[in-house]
Amino acid sequence: xxxxxxxxxxxxxxxxxxxxxxxxxxxxxxxxxxxxxxxxxxxxxxxxxxxxxxxxxxxxxxxxxxxxxxxxxxxxxxxxxxxxxxxxxxxxxxxxxxxxxxxxxxxxxxxxxxxxxxxxxxxxxxxxxxxxxxxxxxxxxxxxxxxxxxxxxxxxxxxxxxxxxxxxxxxxxxxxxxxxxxxxxxxxxxxxxxxxxxxxxxxxxxxxxxxxxxxxxxxxxxxxxxxxxxxxxxxxxxxxxxxxxxxxxxxxxxxxxxxxxxxxxxxxxxxxxxxxxxxxxxxxxxxxxxxxxxxxxxxxxxxxxxxxxxxxxxxxxxxxxxxxxxxxxxxxxxxxxxxxxxxxxxxxxxxxxxxxxxxxxxxxxxxxxxxxxxxxxxxxxxxxxxxxxxxxxxxxxxxxxxxxxxxxxxxxxxxxxxxxxxxxxxxxxxxxxxxxxxxx
Numbered sequence: 145x146x147x148x149x150x151x152x153x154x155x156x157x158x159x160x161x162x163x164x165x166x167x168x169x170x171x172x173x174x175x176x177x178x179x180x181x182x183x184x185x186x187x188x189x190x191x192x193x194x195x196x197x198x199x200x201x202x203x204x205x206x207x208x209x210x211x212x213x214x215x216x217x218x219x220x221x222x223x224x225x226x227x228x229x230x231x232x233x234x235x236x237x238x239x240x241x242x243x244x245x246x247x248x249x250x251x252x253x254x255x256x257x258x259x260x261x262x263x264x265x266x267x268x269x270x271x272x273x274x275x276x277x278x279x280x281x282x283x284x285x286x287x288x289x290x291x292x293x294x295x296x297x298x299x300x301x302x303x304x305x306x307x308x309x310x311x312x313x314x315x316x317x318x319x320x321x322x323x324x325x326x327x328x329x330x331x332x333x334x335x336x337x338x339x340x341x342x343x344x345x346x347x348x349x350x351x352x353x354x355x356x357x358x359x360x361x362x363x364x365x366x367x368x369x370x371x372x373x374x375x376x377x378x379x380x381x382x383x384x385x386x387x388x389x390x391x392x393x394x395x396x397x398x399x400x401x402x403x404x405x406x407x408x409x410x411x412x413x414x415x416x417x418x419x420x421x422x423x424x425x426x427x428x429x430x431x432x433x434x435x436x437x438x439x440x441x442x443x444x445x446x447x448x449x450x451x452x453x454x455x456x457x458x459x460x461x462x463x464x465x466x467x468x469x470x471x472x473x474x475x476x477x478x479x480x481x482x483x484x485x486x487x488x489x490x491x492x493x494x495x496x497x498x499x500x501x502x503x504x505x506x507x508x509x510x511x512x513x514x515x516x517x518x519x520x521x522x523x524x525x526x527x528x529x530x531x532x533x534x535x536x537x538x539x540x541x542x543x544x545x546x547x548x549x550x551x552x553x554x555x556x557x558x559x560x561x562x563x564x565x566x567x568x569x570x571x572x573x574x575x576x577x578x579x580x581x582x583x584x
Contacts, residue, residue: 147235154235154236156224166202166212167196168203172200174305175305176281176305177303178303181301182303183280184280184281187294187436188308190368191352192307192350193307194284195283198217198281201281202217202255214251215255216240216253216255218236218254218257221257228262230262230265234268237278251279252277253279256282257283257284266298270298306490308461308487308491309348309487310350310351312576312577315354318351321336322336329580338573341573344463346467361464363468369437369468369469372436373393374386377428381427388418388420389428391418392428393428396460400459400466401483402479404456406429410422429456439459441498442457442498459482467480477557478523478525481523481572501542501543502542506539508521509523517549517551518547518549519549520543520549520552520553522539536554541567552566553575556570
């Protein structure tokens with residue numbers, strides 16, 4: 145882009161930002177850390193509200209007394225910046241400081257949306273990060289701004305945070321069930337929460353579809369999935385056989401929270417006259433995980449052979465997306481509940497593995513965080529059947545003894561109890577409320 149034209153365009157963009165109020169949206173319960181000479185990078189699937197999280201940080205800065213002229217937000221998907229190059233990026237701080245020369249030497253905050261659309265953007269960002277009194281925030285939807293790419297591009301100069309769809313607490317506040325989550329739950333509040341969990345379990349947490357009807361919501365969510373598949377996987381990895389990729393994805397949608405082997409997927413593809421290797425299926429799954437559409441949980445074991453024999457379990461990034469993408473037959477609510485529990489634990493920063501006991505019984509999650517006590521979590525939608533009850537409790541007890549884990553619980557739809565062996569039975573609505581849950 146010609147220099148004078150670009151600088152005038154940037155002045156126009158910056159003026160638009162300063163004349164427009166920063167949106168006030170449902171507050172996300174996500175800490176946005178920052179450190180000198182580090183860029184803060186917001187990662188996550190498309191349409192989960194990463195830009196709104198940047199707005200939240202801008203509003204926090206304003207509330208703390210930082211004047212707006214020390215904050216700059218640039219969306220590099222604005223069509224007025226079409227054709228901008230990495231070399232042109234140097235005019236961003238130049239024009240900014242020409243407009244606000246008194247801010248030289250003051251701490252300034254630069255928010256860059258979709259900067260990864262510009263080839264070789266990382267050189268500019270690293271230079272900005274190294275500038276005194278500059279704090280940089282990045283957010284974007286493209287596969288070029290995934291965790292692996294950031295690690296390479298920023299060379300250890302970034303703080304990465306993950307943005308998932310709305311949590312249940314955020315859902316309650318967004319739908320104005322509560323202004324703030326009460327610490328003590330009255331019978332009236334409990335009724336409101338139980339009504340809301342039914343809705344959350346149906347529509348999920350993708351922000352833009354919260355007020356839509358079922359048909360439109362499903363259509364929009366299907367569009368999100370197709371965009372991720374084609375833009376973040378097919379285009380990025382130059383996949384010629386997109387049919388095999390879509391079939392692999394559909395297998396995961398039809399089997400959430402279940403062990404799913406690459407052999408099973410490859411064999412199913414073969415039965416559809418689609419030939420693809422197990423190695424290629426494994427790549428598909430990894431690439432879909434890179435794009436945050438799905439998440440992988442492996443067996444807890446130090447044995448590579450055992451891990452290979454016992455396939456991973458896969459969880460989707462949102463309950464609403466699972467429902468939108470499922471082939472229309474009866475849904476098994478147990479795996480959906482397990483998927484919901486997985487997402488909550490991930491939001492809390494837990495790493496997870498599943499556990500097999502000596503008799504082959506499964507415990508859904510061994511959840512752990514650095515320097516903290518591990519926890520065993522079993523998910524069971526309904527424990528009214530005595531055989532189900534015995535199976536879930538026995539597996540949890542055996543795993544706890546084998547691993548030496550003291551904290552253990554069973555998350556159900558609405559059962560609540562305390563069992564021998566210090567096993568807490570917790571209804572999912574309580575498990576998802578951090579101020580209320582006796583466990584997490």
